[in-house]
């Protein structure tokens with residue numbers, strides 16, 4: 001059987017310090033992407049959720065970008081769609097030559113209310129996406145993209161993995177409450193359930209900001225072990241993704257032990273994909 005990850009891949013997650021100055025955010029992101037590629041030899045580079053903007057519903061309309069006809073910036077941003085006047089939380093995937101390969105709009109909006117700790121309601125300003133996103137990178141294989149709160153819905157991960165993804169990537173911005181509780185747990189759980197690599201890319205923590213991101217960008221391997229992890233400060237995480245998925249699946253063969261005669265396969269039936 002063909003390997004899911006066709007050759008070793010150097011993955012860089014940029015835990016960016018962001019602030020109120022959009023142009024400064026973009027130029028800092030640019031210099032970190034160049035550093036990841038030229039100094040660390042990264043083949044695939046990820047920026048955090050909404051990296052061009054402070055994280056907060058009141059900021060998204062002002063910082064949003066309109067994508068068509070030509071995308072003005074890279075990776076995960078608030079997006080404004082002119083025809084519908086909708087705003088989305090959107091992650092863009094580009095080839096090294098700048099070709100737009102995929103657009104993932106966050107499917108599950110971050111609406112939570114933990115009394116005394118944190119209330120956040122993305123749906124006050126954002127609209128949800130309505131499809132899953134799998135990107136085929138011919139040299140390496142398939143990767144799945146979803147955004148932050150999307151990680152809490154294991155169906156997305158499971159469907160993508162069953163469709164052949166070797167890596168699940170989540171630009172994200174957990175906070176000090178749910179980050180401490182669930183950030184690593186979610187990453188390791190998605191990796192364990194699906195025996196794939198998982199990457200979570202956060203902004204750096206800024207205690208002066210209204211929203212304090214958890215940081216701790218991490219890459220988890222198909223055995224659900226943390227391969228690399230940053231602390232809360234700005235930094236570039238570089239992880240070498242090698243073969244190993246097939247070996248893990250051979251050792252713990254849940255992939256061939258599923259009982260679809262007892263319960264349905266969530267990857268079958270009605271699943272909406274990137275067109």
Ligand SMILES: O=C(O)CCC(=O)C(=O)O
Pocket residue numbers: 049109110147148149150152172173174175178179182
């Ligand atoms: O799921 C969480 O706890 C945090 C999610 C989040 O911060 C987001 O979706 O932006």
